[in-house]
Amino acid sequence: MGTLLLVSCQEKSNQNANAENKTVDFNYSVERFADLEILRYQVPRFEGLTLQQKTLLYYLSQAAIEGRDILFDQNGKYNLRIRRTLEAVYQNYTGDTASADYKNMVTYLKRVWFSNGIHHHYATDKFIPAFSQDFFTSAVKSLEPSLLPLKNGESVDDLLAVIRPVIFNPNIDAKRVNQADGADLITTSANNYYDGVTQREAEEFYGKLKKTADSTPVSYGLNSRLTKENGQLVEKIWKIGGLYSPAIEKIVFWLEKAATVAENDKQKQVIETLVAYYKTGDLKKFDEYSILWVEDNSTVDFINGYIETYGDPLGLKGSWEAMTNFRNTEATRRTETISENAQWFEDHSPVDSRFKKETVQGITAKVITTVILGGDSYPATPIGINLPNANWIRALHGSKSVTLENITSAYDQAAKGNGFANEFYWSQREIDLAENYGFITDNMHTDLHECLGHASCKLLPGVDRDALKAYGSTIEEARADLFGLYYIADPKMIELCLLPNDSAYKAEYYKFMTNGLLTQLARIESGNNIEESHMRNRQLIASLALEKGAPDKVVELKQRDGKTYVLINDYAKLRTIFGEILQEVQRIRSEGDYVGARKLVETYGVTVNRKLHDEILARYKKLNLAPYKGFVNPVYEPVMDASGNITDIKISYREGYAEQMLRYSNEHSWLPNDN
Numbered sequence: 001m002g003t004l005l006l007v008s009c010q011e012k013s014n015q016n017a018n019a020e021n022k023t024v025d026f027n028y029s030v031e032r033f034a035d036l037e038i039l040r041y042q043v044p045r046f047e048g049l050t051l052q053q054k055t056l057l058y059y060l061s062q063a064a065i066e067g068r069d070i071l072f073d074q075n076g077k078y079n080l081r082i083r084r085t086l087e088a089v090y091q092n093y094t095g096d097t098a099s100a101d102y103k104n105m106v107t108y109l110k111r112v113w114f115s116n117g118i119h120h121h122y123a124t125d126k127f128i129p130a131f132s133q134d135f136f137t138s139a140v141k142s143l144e145p146s147l148l149p150l151k152n153g154e155s156v157d158d159l160l161a162v163i164r165p166v167i168f169n170p171n172i173d174a175k176r177v178n179q180a181d182g183a184d185l186i187t188t189s190a191n192n193y194y195d196g197v198t199q200r201e202a203e204e205f206y207g208k209l210k211k212t213a214d215s216t217p218v219s220y221g222l223n224s225r226l227t228k229e230n231g232q233l234v235e236k237i238w239k240i241g242g243l244y245s246p247a248i249e250k251i252v253f254w255l256e257k258a259a260t261v262a263e264n265d266k267q268k269q270v271i272e273t274l275v276a277y278y279k280t281g282d283l284k285k286f287d288e289y290s291i292l293w294v295e296d297n298s299t300v301d302f303i304n305g306y307i308e309t310y311g312d313p314l315g316l317k318g319s320w321e322a323m324t325n326f327r328n329t330e331a332t333r334r335t336e337t338i339s340e341n342a343q344w345f346e347d348h349s350p351v352d353s354r355f356k357k358e359t360v361q362g363i364t365a366k367v368i369t370t371v372i373l374g375g376d377s378y379p380a381t382p383i384g385i386n387l388p389n390a391n392w393i394r395a396l397h398g399s400k401s402v403t404l405e406n407i408t409s410a411y412d413q414a415a416k417g418n419g420f421a422n423e424f425y426w427s428q429r430e431i432d433l434a435e436n437y438g439f440i441t442d443n444m445h446t447d448l449h450e451c452l453g454h455a456s457c458k459l460l461p462g463v464d465r466d467a468l469k470a471y472g473s474t475i476e477e478a479r480a481d482l483f484g485l486y487y488i489a490d491p492k493m494i495e496l497c498l499l500p501n502d503s504a505y506k507a508e509y510y511k512f513m514t515n516g517l518l519t520q521l522a523r524i525e526s527g528n529n530i531e532e533s534h535m536r537n538r539q540l541i542a543s544l545a546l547e548k549g550a551p552d553k554v555v556e557l558k559q560r561d562g563k564t565y566v567l568i569n570d571y572a573k574l575r576t577i578f579g580e581i582l583q584e585v586q587r588i589r590s591e592g593d594y595v596g597a598r599k600l601v602e603t604y605g606v607t608v609n610r611k612l613h614d615e616i617l618a619r620y621k622k623l624n625l626a627p628y629k630g631f632v633n634p635v636y637e638p639v640m641d642a643s644g645n646i647t648d649i650k651i652s653y654r655e656g657y658a659e660q661m662l663r664y665s666n667e668h669s670w671l672p673n674d675n
């Protein structure tokens with residue numbers, strides 16, 4: 001019986017691993033430039049959906065594209081006009097398009113498209129243009145002024161006087177999100193969430209709102225720009241009739257159409273409540289919507305709104321984000337298994353029992369097939385999402401965790417045979433682990449992170465969810481990652497047929513440690529430290545584990561031929577160490593220990609070893625791989641009958657990167673130049 005069980009488990013988990021992993025004739029790679037690679041993703045089984053589902057997905061997908069300008073404007077005051085000026089040159093310039101200046105400007109524009117603005121999407125540093133100011137000036141001036149994004153009464157020289165310094169002067173708006181300890185994080189950040197407001201003023205403004213005793217507080221500040229009028233702080237709400245109204249009207253237009261083809265009444269209500277929120281800007285409506293959305297378990301699903309707060313150093317303002325998807329029923333069985341056992345995982349976790357939830361509620365875990373990416377999910381996209389963010393809604397109504405498996409599969413396929421493991425992994429043993437178990441354990445870690453990690457444990461009574469301030473995101477991500485790392489090595493994984501054997505987890509351990517200690521540094525420019533919270537979290541965990549295991553040589557950094565490698569000598573001991581770090585990180589989170597969070601993050605998560613960094617950059621460069629990847633969307637086209645009814649939605653994968661960006665800019669751009 002035991003052997004039989006083992007065999008069937010192995011088959012089952014191999015099926016999991018390979019379900020979306022078949023090699024088919026599909027060109028995943030679209031193009032390369034700067035530090036980026038653009039990929040495509042497939043949408044398996046779209047054709048098998050009902051006409052109603054396809055139509056619903058089509059309407060929701062249109063709604064997901066219409067808000068693109070909002071994010072550009074949120075990311076920086078001048079982004080839209082800079083994008084439009086560059087696009088005008090790109091589409092109309094009649095000068096020498098073979099010149100280095102022109103080519104470098106095109107690369108710059110492609111980066112602006114990718115980042116939804118002039119700052120790096122991940123590092124948040126402003127791009128340094130490789131084309132000259134003189135070229136830019138003469139190229140812009142060679143165009144018909146009517147092609148340029150001029151405000152009323154503005155001349156081309158006026159426009160240039162505004163945007164040229166923003167593009168070329170490295171001291172202006174140098175960072176989109178400044179997290180540097182000690183600085184005024186608001187005035188030194190180029191994002192457009194606060195205008196003429198200091199960090200202290202913003203903190204006081206929202207501090208006052210939060211103080212009211214309320215067990216179900218709205219997400220203060222989530223959907224507005226904080227600015228000053230006649231010396232008074234005021235919020236400009238992003239709603240119909242408020243800021244961003246022209247784009248929101250289009251989003252609502254498609255959402256209202258979507259409501260007419262919803263799969264069921266519940267889903268209809270979800271969409272209608274979102275519409276009401278966009279119309280009123282009432283954050284209570286957003287909570288109402290979020291609760292309905294969590295409870296909705298339809299096949300088709302979507303995200304559309306101001307969701308994540310990583311773009312705001314205070315973690316209050318939500319960047320506009322959208323995506324549509326449908327459930328991958330086969331693969332969802334895997335995460336359902338995890339969810340069904342959520343209480344077991346909570347009870348057996350190594351953290352202090354004071355922080356554990358007596359009952360872990362309402363974890364909806366599913367694997368989805370992405371249909372379209374929009375706003376802050378496009379072109380760079382997350383691979384797992386756990387929403388809503390409001391803590392009390394999560395506590396009372398649960399949260400929805402999703403894994404974007406057609407996206408992870410596209411990454412996996414595109415990376416086949418790229419030489420990465422050969423360069424950075426210690427020996428054939430580690431390469432084989434990655435080959436055999438890399439895809440499944442990667443997915444499993446994401447599932448554990450999203451389904452259980454973020455959902456586990458509670459804050460002690462009276463602890464403010466924002467107590468960790470600028471360190472909150474890093475600690476939260478660390479908590480979720482550690483939970484996943486701890487449990488992926490648990491025998492329960494095999495008992496539940498989630499992994500084929502007791503070695504598979506080693507693939508994830510090796511990848512995680514190598515990434516956290518070495519290879520993620522390839523994503524950072526020489527001389528910089530780590531800013532982004534997911535990256536800070538990974539280095540924090542990996543370097544702390546290295547240090548804790550040093551006396552027993554659990555993990556080592558080894559030199560060979562002048563190259564640095566990670567060697568894991570004792571995988572079981574490493575698991576124990578991950579458990580210890582999880583205990584400490586959870587304590588910090590549950591107690592709201594700001595000083596502890598700051599110490600941990602600043603000591604282990606931020607600083608980079610310069611020599612090692614340069615080594616990694618040099619080795620990575622030789623592989624000629626892009627450290628960051630993003631996606632173009634498929635194109636969806638309705639097929640109509642003679643009387644204008646939709647009879648089918650056709651999907652195609654032919655659109656190129658610049659082609660898609662220009663189409664979105666030309667056909668789905670609604671915000672005025674004097675926004």
Ligand code: ZN
Nearest residue numbers: 449454477480
């Ligand atoms: Zn996370």
